[in-house]
Amino acid sequence: MSTATTPADSPSARSGSADRPEGAPLSAEIVTTGTEILLGEIVDTNAAWIAQQLREAGVNLYYKTTVGDNEPRLRGVIELGLSRSDVILVTGGLGPTADDITRQAIANATGRPLVLHEGALAALQERFARFGVPMTENNRQQALIPAGAILIENPVGTAPGFIVETERGTVIALPGVPREMKHLMTETVLPYLRARSGHTGIIRRRILRTVGIGESAIDSRLRDLMDSANPTVGLAAHMGQADVRITARAATADEAEAMLDVLEARIRERIGEFIYSTTPDEPFERAVVSLLQAAGATVAVLESDPPGILARRLSTGLESYQPVSAAWMVGAPDTPEPVQRVLAGLPAPQELSETQVQSVAQALRQATGTTYGLLWLGTAGADEGVFGRTPGKTWLAVAGPGGVTTASVPFGGQDEYTLVRISNQALGVLWQQLRTSS
Amino acid sequence: MSTATTPADSPSARSGSADRPEGAPLSAEIVTTGTEILLGEIVDTNAAWIAQQLREAGVNLYYKTTVGDNEPRLRGVIELGLSRSDVILVTGGLGPTADDITRQAIANATGRPLVLHEGALAALQERFARFGVPMTENNRQQALIPAGAILIENPVGTAPGFIVETERGTVIALPGVPREMKHLMTETVLPYLRARSGHTGIIRRRILRTVGIGESAIDSRLRDLMDSANPTVGLAAHMGQADVRITARAATADEAEAMLDVLEARIRERIGEFIYSTTPDEPFERAVVSLLQAAGATVAVLESDPPGILARRLSTGLESYQPVSAAWMVGAPDTPEPVQRVLAGLPAPQELSETQVQSVAQALRQATGTTYGLLWLGTAGADEGVFGRTPGKTWLAVAGPGGVTTASVPFGGQDEYTLVRISNQALGVLWQQLRTSS
Numbered sequence: 001m002s003t004a005t006t007p008a009d010s011p012s013a014r015s016g017s018a019d020r021p022e023g024a025p026l027s028a029e030i031v032t033t034g035t036e037i038l039l040g041e042i043v044d045t046n047a048a049w050i051a052q053q054l055r056e057a058g059v060n061l062y063y064k065t066t067v068g069d070n071e072p073r074l075r076g077v078i079e080l081g082l083s084r085s086d087v088i089l090v091t092g093g094l095g096p097t098a099d100d101i102t103r104q105a106i107a108n109a110t111g112r113p114l115v116l117h118e119g120a121l122a123a124l125q126e127r128f129a130r131f132g133v134p135m136t137e138n139n140r141q142q143a144l145i146p147a148g149a150i151l152i153e154n155p156v157g158t159a160p161g162f163i164v165e166t167e168r169g170t171v172i173a174l175p176g177v178p179r180e181m182k183h184l185m186t187e188t189v190l191p192y193l194r195a196r197s198g199h200t201g202i203i204r205r206r207i208l209r210t211v212g213i214g215e216s217a218i219d220s221r222l223r224d225l226m227d228s229a230n231p232t233v234g235l236a237a238h239m240g241q242a243d244v245r246i247t248a249r250a251a252t253a254d255e256a257e258a259m260l261d262v263l264e265a266r267i268r269e270r271i272g273e274f275i276y277s278t279t280p281d282e283p284f285e286r287a288v289v290s291l292l293q294a295a296g297a298t299v300a301v302l303e304s305d306p307p308g309i310l311a312r313r314l315s316t317g318l319e320s321y322q323p324v325s326a327a328w329m330v331g332a333p334d335t336p337e338p339v340q341r342v343l344a345g346l347p348a349p350q351e352l353s354e355t356q357v358q359s360v361a362q363a364l365r366q367a368t369g370t371t372y373g374l375l376w377l378g379t380a381g382a383d384e385g386v387f388g389r390t391p392g393k394t395w396l397a398v399a400g401p402g403g404v405t406t407a408s409v410p411f412g413g414q415d416e417y418t419l420v421r422i423s424n425q426a427l428g429v430l431w432q433q434l435r436t437s438s
Numbered sequence: 439m440s441t442a443t444t445p446a447d448s449p450s451a452r453s454g455s456a457d458r459p460e461g462a463p464l465s466a467e468i469v470t471t472g473t474e475i476l477l478g479e480i481v482d483t484n485a486a487w488i489a490q491q492l493r494e495a496g497v498n499l500y501y502k503t504t505v506g507d508n509e510p511r512l513r514g515v516i517e518l519g520l521s522r523s524d525v526i527l528v529t530g531g532l533g534p535t536a537d538d539i540t541r542q543a544i545a546n547a548t549g550r551p552l553v554l555h556e557g558a559l560a561a562l563q564e565r566f567a568r569f570g571v572p573m574t575e576n577n578r579q580q581a582l583i584p585a586g587a588i589l590i591e592n593p594v595g596t597a598p599g600f601i602v603e604t605e606r607g608t609v610i611a612l613p614g615v616p617r618e619m620k621h622l623m624t625e626t627v628l629p630y631l632r633a634r635s636g637h638t639g640i641i642r643r644r645i646l647r648t649v650g651i652g653e654s655a656i657d658s659r660l661r662d663l664m665d666s667a668n669p670t671v672g673l674a675a676h677m678g679q680a681d682v683r684i685t686a687r688a689a690t691a692d693e694a695e696a697m698l699d700v701l702e703a704r705i706r707e708r709i710g711e712f713i714y715s716t717t718p719d720e721p722f723e724r725a726v727v728s729l730l731q732a733a734g735a736t737v738a739v740l741e742s743d744p745p746g747i748l749a750r751r752l753s754t755g756l757e758s759y760q761p762v763s764a765a766w767m768v769g770a771p772d773t774p775e776p777v778q779r780v781l782a783g784l785p786a787p788q789e790l791s792e793t794q795v796q797s798v799a800q801a802l803r804q805a806t807g808t809t810y811g812l813l814w815l816g817t818a819g820a821d822e823g824v825f826g827r828t829p830g831k832t833w834l835a836v837a838g839p840g841g842v843t844t845a846s847v848p849f850g851g852q853d854e855y856t857l858v859r860i861s862n863q864a865l866g867v868l869w870q871q872l873r874t875s876s
Contacts, residue, residue: 036674036683039493040486047504048478055477062511064476066485066502071673072502097657097673098664132848136654146633156825179855216576219535234507235535236474261616313864386569387594408562410570417617 003023016431026059026086031077033102035068036087036174045093046181053185057194058201059087069099078109082168087193092176094159096138103144106171110164112146120151120160127158147438149217163192170196195302201249204256208244208267210274211284212428215242221270231263237419240424241284244271276431285313288427291434292323297371299430301327302339304349304366304377309413310424326368330377336367349377349393349412357406361399372433373399376426386411386418397424400433464497464524464635469515471531471540472614473506484529491623495632496639497525507537509546516547520606525631528613531656532597533595541582541634544609548602550584558598560587567597592741594621601630608634646705646714647681649722650866653680659708671699677855678862679722682709714869723751726865729872730761735809737868738778739765742787742801742815746859747851764806768815774805776837787817787831795844799837810871811837814864815848823864824849834864838871 026054030047037044051349054061062085067073074093081088093102103154107114121143128135145151152161157180174181212217215237219226222244226233231248232333236249244267248259268275276287292299292314301311301324311327328335330343342363346356365373375397384392392412398405409428413419441754468485475482485502492499500523505511517525531540545552564574583589583600590599595618602609610627612619618766621852648656648737653675657664660682664671669686686697706713714725730737730752739749739762749765766773768781780801784794801809803811812834830850836843846869851857 033723035672038489038499040489042674043481043486048481051476051478061476062506062508063505063515070499070500077501096654105642127825130848133652136658138654214571216534216574217577222573223536232536234473234481237533273874408570409567437598 001170016068027084027194028054028059028061028087028089029063029065029081029085029195030061031074031081031088031090032064032176033069033074033090034064035070035099037092038068046178047174049178049182050089050091050185051192052130054193055203056201057190058197060173061195066240068295069093069101071101071105074105075108078105078171080364082166082171085311086169087158087196088169088171089174091181093174093315094142094160094161094173097137100141102173103141106173107146108292110146110171111167112148112166114144115147115361116140117143117145117151117160120145120153122236123153124158125159128401143288149354152184152188154184156180156347163189178224202253202256203249204249204253204260205245205247206260206264206278207280208246209277209279209284209287210239210244210271211241211276211424211431213242213271213274218242218244218271219241222267225263225266231259233263233267240420249358269296273432279355283313284424284427284431285316288431288434289314289323291431293321295371295434295437297323297341298325299323299324299372299374299433300364300368301374302330302335302360302376303327304330304380309419310374310376310426313423313427325370336364338367339363349379349395350391352377352393352395352404354408357395357397357408358399358404361397361404361406364438365399373397373398373429374426374431375399376420376422379416381412382414384412386421387415387417388418394422396422396429398429398433400430400437402433402437405429405433445669450790451586454516463639464631465496465522466499466525466527467494467503467523468499469503469512469519469528470502470504470614470675471512471528472504473537475530476504476506476672484614484616487616487620488527488529488623492631493641495628496635496641497631507531507539507626511545511856512539512543513546516543516609516643520547520604520609525634526607526608526609527627528840529612529619532580532599532611532613534574534580536576538579538613541579543839544602544611545584548584548604548609550602550604551584552582553585554578555581555589555598556585558583558591561591561598562596590622590626592618592622594618594627599626601627603750639689640691640694641685641687642698643683643685644692644702644716645718646684646702646713647679647715647722647725648685648709649679649708649714649721649862649869650681651712652705653682656680656682656709656712661705663701669697671701671705678858682713694838697788711870721858721861722865722869723754726869726872727752727759727761729869731759732808733809733872733875735761735872736763737761737810737812738763738802738808739812740768740773740798742768742818747857748812748864750860751865762774763808774802776805777801778873787815787833788829790831790833792817792844792846795833795835796837796842798840799835799844803837809838810868811835812868813837814860816851816860819850820852822850823853824859825853826856832860832865834860836864836867836871838868838875840871841876842869843871 030050031042031048036042051061065076065077078088093100116396126141142159149162149164154160159175161174163185174184186280213237231246234245236243246260246263250256276284303310311324314324332430342360361375363374378394379392381390383390394409394412396407413422468488470482470485474480489499502865503515505515528540531538562581580597584602588601592598597613599612612622637763666845669684672683674681684696684698684701688694714722741748749762752762799811799813816832817830819828821828832847832850834845851860
């Protein structure tokens with residue numbers, strides 16, 4: 001969950017474009033029509049695309065609503081939108097059939113009768129002539145628009161869009177076919193909104209990816225920063241990893257970047273040791289491998305069964321550099337003899353001492369001659385994971401040039417969530433050694 | 439766009455569970471919280487899943503709304519939901535951080551103060567003990583629920599959900615993590631809703647996939663059927679293809695299926711020659727190949743450049759049966775000599791006569807010894823497609839055991855939409871021959 005660019009104003013504070021203060025950003029909402037979208041039978045990809053375009057145009061998006069092909073309900077949603085937002089973007093429902101009710105709903109919500117647009121009709125007729133198919137009476141409906149509306153020509157489809165400007169706010173109708181919607185947005189609607197908003201400001205975002213610290217701990221340390229309206233700080237937790245997203249709005253890109261620099265420095269003072277990347281979507285293992293590569297280091301991995309996840313995470317997607325020079329599962333007959341000898345005398349993970357774990361990691365490093373020995377010794381019972389009920393135990397260790405670091409958690413890996421969590425922690429131990437040694 | 443299961447009642451006709459007539463289906467809406475979802479940075483997969491589950495539970499879904507992590511706006515949306523629906527399902531915003539505002543928003547919307555739930559707190563403490571990490575003060579917030587709410591335990595995560603029953607309607611809070619949300623829905627919420635709705639009825643759907651007839655032409659022929667509330671008829675147009683979806687609700691599955699049988703028969707009387715499948719998502723080429731396979735038939739394909747689309751569509755995804763025994767692009771040097779000879783004397787597509795087109799298709803069939811010869815001779819200028827401005831021309835022909843069928847369209851292929859449209863028509867000519875000969 002993230003606060004991002006949403007100011008914390010009250011919904012009742014906003015009542016359409018008439019009240020908008022000079023120079024304030026436009027507020028908008030998206031209304032998606034279509035029973036198939038409502039019922040989850042087809043995925044609405046339009047709304048996400050429109051949201052991104054609005055952000056770049058400096059328009060604040062506050063609501064997305066989906067309704068079925070039902071005129072009274074759609075009309076109600078548009079009326080509600082006019083009471084709280086400057087601009088309502090309606091997608092879909094502009095086709096020629098009985099369940100295409102967007103034209104009528106907008107006409108009713110804005111109190112404008114539908115009138116035939118001669119230019120739109122001529123364009124439709126030309127289009128049908130080109131198709132070589134007769135135009136039916138219901139196709140003519142697609143040339144109806146609310147009285148006084150601005151037509152948006154559609155050169156890539158049959159249904160034109162339109163813009164209805166009223167005292168309460170503006171309603172914009174767009175076809176639901178993504179190809180057509182995008183064309184009309186790009187060519188007409190976004191230039192129109194940019195002109196309307198008079199927006200010349202720039203929004204810049206940055207993402208600080210963390211590992212090894214929980215969402216609630218980040219929240220505790222950054223809570224005062226999260227109340228700021230510009231720049232903003234938001235959190236997004238993923239499986240075993242959390243992102244801090246920071247966003248600044250300023251007159252120029254340089255100014256926005258400078259705001260982000262200051263904010264990032266303040267955040268790093270508090271949680272810097274957990275930030276592994278500022279590249280969106282960069283997985284943690286990639287950051288670890290980058291450090292390994294910079295240090296020219298190699299790793300040997302020894303993991304209890306299941307699952308070989310550490311060796312896999314350190315090798316996936318790499319091309320020119322293979323940091324894992326050797327990997328074994330515990331008990332594999334080809335494990336180096338000195339490592340087997342240390343393992344032979346050891347009890348189950350629950351009974352291991354820290355010293356015993358250290359000795360295995362060190363034997364692994366020495367027997368293989370690698371820079372680091374990375375060890376995972378854990379239980380993996382069916383109900384021993386993070387959310388299980390049976391106690392488990394996992395030991396992690398890294399032997400490196402500066403000595404051995406160990407860590408342990410009171411659960412064991414088998415389900416995906418637990419495996420990601422434990423392997424993140426194991427990679428985190430390696431990462432910390434790499435950072436302090438470099 | 440589709441009418442599907444949405445009755446055409448007015449939004450103002452419904453004002454919460456108190457007014458629900460005995461035995462009427464529950465009405466519901468979904469509220470998704472999260473600025474990242476609102477802004478399209480992450481895709482909301484929860485709403486579609488919930489929608490499908492609600493349908494199977496006999497609950498009518500009327501609205502889906504997405505709001506950012508903003509308490510006043512979320513509260514406003516919940517209050518609106520209570521004024522028009524029986525059940526409001528809220529997902530997300532139950533985490534421990536400052537922008538997890540769902541608990542507070544529901545408390546404010548329902549006028550119930552947040553109180554600490556001792557059982558929930560004990561479960562959280564146990565969970566943190568298991569993690570082996572200290573519990574922060576903000577984690578305790580996750581044990582707060584509105585006074586009088588029913589706790590929904592969360593064995594697969596930290597945040598519990600809850601159900602608030604009020605005179606105006608019921609609000610259900612669920613975590614946003616899909617794995618957790620699905621668990622709580624399946625184990626607790628769906629059984630609760632089924633019990634509440636007393637729903638024993640069954641919904642059955644069927645899909646009639648058509649090709650070769652436009653959405654508006656289907657609408658013209660079926661308009662009277664589309665006004666029915668049960669069973670319902672809805673249309674959904676895709677690229678070059680349209681689906682008729684029919685849905686029936688009845689006390690038993692047999693009864694619902696019988697209703698669909700009657701309706702399907704009526705629809706087939708009017709547009710049966712265009713229905714190629716009743717299998718959801720079955721592409722047209724698959725239906726054509728099924729007929730070819732049933733007839734033990736083979737096809738030779740000759741296509742003007744671009745794009746080899748017919749040979750590809752007739753071969754994609756097949757395993758045991760390869761209907762296309764030979765395929766050439768016009769001008770390829772390995773084209774059979776008799777075909778080359780016929781082509782040699784021919785003008786550009788715009789000047790071809792039907793007889794000339796027939797002769798090429800026949801030469802193709804005879805030279806290859808296949809059951810069918812399938813021919814596409816068309817222009818492919820940059821601006822000659824369906825939505826282009828320059829005139830184009832495409833001839834299609836199928837030579838088969840019963841003679842030659844031809845078709846032509848006044849445009850030419852290059853963009854994806856045009857290619858799909860023309861290739862659908864070409865496959866349609868083949869399909870009609872297969873149907874009439876079998």
